[in-house]
Amino acid sequence: MSTVDWKNYTPVLLPDIKDLHKIDVYIKNGGYKALKSVLTDKKSWDGPKAVIEEVKSANIRGRGGAGFNAGLKWSFMPPADGGPRYLACNGDESEPGTFKDRKIFEYNPHVFIEGALIAAYAMEITTIYVYIRGEYKTYIDMVENAIADAYNKGYIGKNIFGSDFSVDFYVHSGAGAYICGEETSMLESLEGKRGYPRVKPPFPAQKGLWGRPTTINNVETLSHVTGVINNGAEWFSGIGAKTHPGPVLYGISGHVNNPGVYELPSGIPVLDLIEIAGGMRNGKKLKAVIPGGSSTPILRADQLDGITMDSDSLRTVGSMLGTAGMVVMDEDTDIVDVLWRISHFYHHESCGQCTPCREGTGWLEKILLKIKNGDGEVRDLDLLLDVTTQMEGRTICALADAAAWPVRFTINRFRDEFEARCKKKSHAVA
Amino acid sequence: MPEIFIDGHRYEFEGDHKVLQFIQDLGKEVPFFCYHPSMTAPANCRQCMVKAGQYMKDRETGEYEVDENGERVIRWFPKLQTSCNLMAADGMVILTQETDELVQRAQKDNLELILINHPLDCPICDQAGECPLQIQTYKYGPEGSRFEVKKVHKPKRIQLGPRVVLDAERCINCTRCTRFTQEISKTDQLTITSRGDKNYPTTAPGREFDDPYSLNTVDICPVGALTSADFRFKARVWEMNQTPSIDITNGKGTNIDLWTRDNLILRVTPRFNAEVNDHWMPDAGREAYKIFNENRISRPQQKLDGEQILSSWNNAIATLSEEIAATDNSKIVVIASPHASVEENYALSKYTNLLGLNQPVFTPHIEEGTGDDFLLSDDVAPNANGCRLLGFTELDKASIKKEIKKAELVVILHDNLIDREVIAADDLKEKFVVVFATNNSDTSKAADLVIPITTAAEHAASYVNVDGRIQRTYRAKETKYTERRLDLEMSEGRLDRYGTNFDNWVTEDNKIDCLPVWKFINRISEHSGLECNFNDGREIMDEIASTLDSFTGVSYAAMDEQAGIQLSIKKETSTSK
Amino acid sequence: MAYEFTKEDLREIEKIKAKYPEVMPATLPTLWVAQRRFGHVEPEVQRLVAETLGLPEAHVHGVANFYTQYYKEKKGKHVLDVCTCLSCQLCGGYEILHHLEETLGIKAGDTTEDGTFTLNQVECLGACGYAPMLQVTNDKYVNHLTKEKADELVDKLKNGEEPDYEQMKMPQHKNI
Numbered sequence A: 001m002s003t004v005d006w007k008n009y010t011p012v013l014l015p016d017i018k019d020l021h022k023i024d025v026y027i028k029n030g031g032y033k034a035l036k037s038v039l040t041d042k043k044s045w046d047g048p049k050a051v052i053e054e055v056k057s058a059n060i061r062g063r064g065g066a067g068f069n070a071g072l073k074w075s076f077m078p079p080a081d082g083g084p085r086y087l088a089c090n091g092d093e094s095e096p097g098t099f100k101d102r103k104i105f106e107y108n109p110h111v112f113i114e115g116a117l118i119a120a121y122a123m124e125i126t127t128i129y130v131y132i133r134g135e136y137k138t139y140i141d142m143v144e145n146a147i148a149d150a151y152n153k154g155y156i157g158k159n160i161f162g163s164d165f166s167v168d169f170y171v172h173s174g175a176g177a178y179i180c181g182e183e184t185s186m187l188e189s190l191e192g193k194r195g196y197p198r199v200k201p202p203f204p205a206q207k208g209l210w211g212r213p214t215t216i217n218n219v220e221t222l223s224h225v226t227g228v229i230n231n232g233a234e235w236f237s238g239i240g241a242k243t244h245p246g247p248v249l250y251g252i253s254g255h256v257n258n259p260g261v262y263e264l265p266s267g268i269p270v271l272d273l274i275e276i277a278g279g280m281r282n283g284k285k286l287k288a289v290i291p292g293g294s295s296t297p298i299l300r301a302d303q304l305d306g307i308t309m310d311s312d313s314l315r316t317v318g319s320m321l322g323t324a325g326m327v328v329m330d331e332d333t334d335i336v337d338v339l340w341r342i343s344h345f346y347h348h349e350s351c352g353q354c355t356p357c358r359e360g361t362g363w364l365e366k367i368l369l370k371i372k373n374g375d376g377e378v379r380d381l382d383l384l385l386d387v388t389t390q391m392e393g394r395t396i397c398a399l400a401d402a403a404a405w406p407v408r409f410t411i412n413r414f415r416d417e418f419e420a421r422c423k424k425k426s427h428a429v430a
Numbered sequence B: 001m002p003e004i005f006i007d008g009h010r011y012e013f014e015g016d017h018k019v020l021q022f023i024q025d026l027g028k029e030v031p032f033f034c035y036h037p038s039m040t041a042p043a044n045c046r047q048c049m050v051k052a053g054q055y056m057k058d059r060e061t062g063e064y065e066v067d068e069n070g071e072r073v074i075r076w077f078p079k080l081q082t083s084c085n086l087m088a089a090d091g092m093v094i095l096t097q098e099t100d101e102l103v104q105r106a107q108k109d110n111l112e113l114i115l116i117n118h119p120l121d122c123p124i125c126d127q128a129g130e131c132p133l134q135i136q137t138y139k140y141g142p143e144g145s146r147f148e149v150k151k152v153h154k155p156k157r158i159q160l161g162p163r164v165v166l167d168a169e170r171c172i173n174c175t176r177c178t179r180f181t182q183e184i185s186k187t188d189q190l191t192i193t194s195r196g197d198k199n200y201p202t203t204a205p206g207r208e209f210d211d212p213y214s215l216n217t218v219d220i221c222p223v224g225a226l227t228s229a230d231f232r233f234k235a236r237v238w239e240m241n242q243t244p245s246i247d248i249t250n251g252k253g254t255n256i257d258l259w260t261r262d263n264l265i266l267r268v269t270p271r272f273n274a275e276v277n278d279h280w281m282p283d284a285g286r287e288a289y290k291i292f293n294e295n296r297i298s299r300p301q302q303k304l305d306g307e308q309i310l311s312s313w314n315n316a317i318a319t320l321s322e323e324i325a326a327t328d329n330s331k332i333v334v335i336a337s338p339h340a341s342v343e344e345n346y347a348l349s350k351y352t353n354l355l356g357l358n359q360p361v362f363t364p365h366i367e368e369g370t371g372d373d374f375l376l377s378d379d380v381a382p383n384a385n386g387c388r389l390l391g392f393t394e395l396d397k398a399s400i401k402k403e404i405k406k407a408e409l410v411v412i413l414h415d416n417l418i419d420r421e422v423i424a425a426d427d428l429k430e431k432f433v434v435v436f437a438t439n440n441s442d443t444s445k446a447a448d449l450v451i452p453i454t455t456a457a458e459h460a461a462s463y464v465n466v467d468g469r470i471q472r473t474y475r476a477k478e479t480k481y482t483e484r485r486l487d488l489e490m491s492e493g494r495l496d497r498y499g500t501n502f503d504n505w506v507t508e509d510n511k512i513d514c515l516p517v518w519k520f521i522n523r524i525s526e527h528s529g530l531e532c533n534f535n536d537g538r539e540i541m542d543e544i545a546s547t548l549d550s551f552t553g554v555s556y557a558a559m560d561e562q563a564g565i566q567l568s569i570k571k572e573t574s575t576s577k
Numbered sequence C: 001m002a003y004e005f006t007k008e009d010l011r012e013i014e015k016i017k018a019k020y021p022e023v024m025p026a027t028l029p030t031l032w033v034a035q036r037r038f039g040h041v042e043p044e045v046q047r048l049v050a051e052t053l054g055l056p057e058a059h060v061h062g063v064a065n066f067y068t069q070y071y072k073e074k075k076g077k078h079v080l081d082v083c084t085c086l087s088c089q090l091c092g093g094y095e096i097l098h099h100l101e102e103t104l105g106i107k108a109g110d111t112t113e114d115g116t117f118t119l120n121q122v123e124c125l126g127a128c129g130y131a132p133m134l135q136v137t138n139d140k141y142v143n144h145l146t147k148e149k150a151d152e153l154v155d156k157l158k159n160g161e162e163p164d165y166e167q168m169k170m171p172q173h174k175n176i
């Protein structure tokens, strides 16, 4: 059982400060100190490499879903050769159950901007793009304003804080495509194309935007960088779960009383998190939880004892932290309907580039619709499982996996409910 | 040298190789759809899966690591890999469907998925018989389908452009067609529209797919989604036979295949030649099949009282011999042709030499604006350089006109000088005009004697393209005097071999009464007591190669082996007017 | 109808182009400029975008058709995008959708005869904690929907009023 002390935790990304989105308020509360420090305090920061080392040892695990150590990722950038280098910030946030990055855009855009600028310095980036899903029009405007303010203050642009570091920072709006959250699809979309994920290798660090070295990080990941620079790597790695440390923006939705985004240390017990979110709605019993966005394997209530919100703990019961967007389902939830709806999502969002995903996502949805409508047969469940194995690990990007896992795990973990729905038909026929 | 192990066999390699291409080059196979050697590899069909790993080497010694049984240690990639974009590396281990069950399974699974929304209408699909999807399903696919829900429906019979028709339901989204317009023809006329399983290729709304190279997309489409508006439903592939040839409608000398059924050429497709046209050809050249079938001159014709009437070969030979004998040598002009092969031109010139006539003259056929930076040149004749290398006198239009003016007997070899406005019909008035021609034209109509000759589809002969490459054709179509079954060099399709006169497609109607120029020369020489005895193009070429320096080393065998031979030409002459 | 960008649009497009090392990246933002100007990106507008940027028409067409937020055909004056995805489904997204179908007398995907409303069923809009919710014409989110709140919204829009921006409070915070 984890001993994460979350009751005394004070938020750092989304602190309770009025008008923090205004640059002056942000500065008054210590904003842009971290950036100034890495750029001008040569004693503390011996060049970009030192920043990368600090971030690496903080072990900020990517908050976009894959959980990769941000500093380590940065270190994959090839040495600067005088040509352009890019940082692409991922604010596409489209995985069902995920709605956290928008909170940063809304309440504290500068913590993200500052973090991205520090990352840019560390990797000798020349231009930063933040890709925000088009539906977030309101937040796009807010981020654009914040960036304009930072330009005005001289925090973005030429020779920031009198140093020889210069960088540009632009917002690129999406236009309705979940797949553009996949990092290489995002690059294609930034390049003005259909959001087809790229085949890897080459990896973006070698050939990213316009064939140049590029790093992609989630918006929350980058926002944490500011705190790491201000407070040190040890501070960050001392928060929450050891192997997956730091504050996490948990997005909690579904059948709880107070859904919303909560900033708390990683590694909070799942059941505590439900309590934090006000407990189950209408006093209903918990049936299941999807811990980190729709693609992470569903967990039955009986699997949750002692399980905490970090990758290691969730792995023991066969799930993942993903985006930490937790969807809570009560006892009245129709799991068949839920799985069909998830499959509908992935079918709708498959870019259609590669065979197993283009064809498989539709097939999964159609079989599930048949089952949902009471026309399924038990053998359809095995067919579904077969189709998932035909998709997994055989595609260009991970959307196919994201579509397959929920089907596989939901059927495995709620097989009786699916069989019951299938048998209805058999009885009706008899 | 770096080594790679494929299905347990060791191969050495140098340089960069994609594993799929490497395997193909070994003459082995891995099924695939989206990969095309001349375009980028999007790896989107996911059919070419292999199991890949790496023999581990000890960092220090550089020796392979071995386990306790003395077997080399392999580190397998965690997932199956698409071989089309996997680069061969030293010590790489590859297992294909030949040796690995997981690979077999993956390929089968993928085919099942490709087929779930596929209409499976092979019986009415043009692609059937040459369909990679059909072939690979047969070889590697599942026995049946478990897909019992509704298929996705998409637009069918869409006229994408004047020459290309789309059936989007058959499309497997390999993006070969869109990549072709982006990377090869560079017109950017096609895109994939929509998303997911609704994807299909299209033009911009209201725009036509009129890319001058559009029909290449039909060739590379791995299914029957893109079909040729012209060829659609005309023939099944297995009814035709396929013969290598050269595009005679342009100076580029694009390598092609002629597809014949019952002695009609039904379609023209490009044939790979890395030095000339890669895998491609312009749409314009595909129209050429009509030249071989339609509007042909069959039997010699002679003018009688201003009317051309059918004559006989004996009559034609006698008439021409008499005309030559009756005309002062200085009043005879022989016009050779950039539209005729090297052999035809040579045979004619040998005969006229024996007669003691002047060297033939010729004028190139340039149409300004035809050329592009790709596979079309302004020179629209296939053999202007052949004429030059044979040492014929090159004249511009005005000089040709002057030569004709001076002459009383004009012999024109296969060149529609009137149609292409080098001369006017009036320029030939009051002269005896002999035209060797394949098709009726204003020029042939102006002739007093028309000698019907074989087209490039009916003889084996060589052409020297604008870049100086000599390449040859094969006999694809019988004439009245040839017989496919007796000619070892002629290809035979299923119908040719097994068809009977009771089959729908077997008739005698489509054989033209014409002769190769050299056969005619043989007969007329014999008539005049001269020594010309040409058996076939191959022998003529041997004779040319042994007598003319510019053709040293050229032979049919050498051309066949090297897909043509580069000759040295003076570059500036190839573009002169 | 011939579509044309205003001088102001063209200035904006120039500014957009300056953000990237090439022209093609301007495709998405320019389609946005066009959609804001004309209310849709029908084929003729796609053509205008292609011409303005000097990019192939097929490219612009392919891009416009990849992204769901671009209106490839004319829509109602107000487009109601009701989320029925996972969290919204759990919290009654479909009930809201069906309620609106009844109120407006149209099916999801259709436009009312008077051209005022288009009703769509859409995928997760990133407001899962405030489910069920909808988005109005690619702009404001309306959260925590009830049938009553949906009706109010319809009335408001009919009266020519715009929905307010709803700031969703951080549940842990007291002040903001």
Ligand SMILES: Cc1cc2nc3c(=O)[nH]c(=O)nc-3n(C[C@H](O)[C@H](O)[C@H](O)COP(=O)(O)O)c2cc1C
Residues within 6 Å of the ligand: A061, A062, A063, A064, A065, A066, A067, A068, A070, A090, A091, A092, A093, A094, A095, A178, A179, A180, A181, A182, A183, A184, A216, A217, A218, A219, A221, A222, A397, A398, A399, A402
């Ligand atoms: C289908 C798919 C969708 C994704 N969507 C998002 C997203 O919306 N936001 C995000 O930050 N990462 C998303 N990712 C993960 C990104 O590909 C990438 O791993 C991440 O942005 C890297 O940032 P991080 O290392 O900071 O997490 C997605 C991945 C896949 C396969």
Ligand code: SF4
Residues within 6 Å of the ligand: A179, A196, A197, A349, A350, A351, A352, A353, A354, A355, A357, A358, A395, A396, A397, A398, A399, A400
């Ligand atoms: S897995 Fe799906 S989303 Fe990813 S590239 Fe393939 S088709 Fe597109």
Ligand code: SF4
Residues within 6 Å of the ligand: B118, B119, B120, B121, B122, B123, B125, B126, B127, B128, B129, B131, B132, B133, B134, B170, B222, B223, B224, B225
């Ligand atoms: S494309 Fe191939 S598999 Fe499909 S119907 Fe045509 S011949 Fe059959």
Ligand code: SF4
Residues within 6 Å of the ligand: B170, B171, B172, B173, B174, B175, B176, B177, B178, B201, B217, B220, B221, B222, B223, B225, B226
């Ligand atoms: S039409 Fe043919 S070539 Fe084009 S994407 Fe479809 S299958 Fe590939």
Ligand code: FES
Residues within 6 Å of the ligand: B032, B033, B034, B035, B042, B043, B044, B045, B046, B047, B048, B049, B082, B083, B084, B085
């Ligand atoms: S040929 Fe390799 S993925 Fe298509």
Ligand code: FES
Residues within 6 Å of the ligand: A096, A097, A098, C083, C084, C085, C086, C087, C088, C089, C123, C124, C125, C126, C127, C128, C129, C131, C133
């Ligand atoms: S599920 Fe509706 S906003 Fe996320």
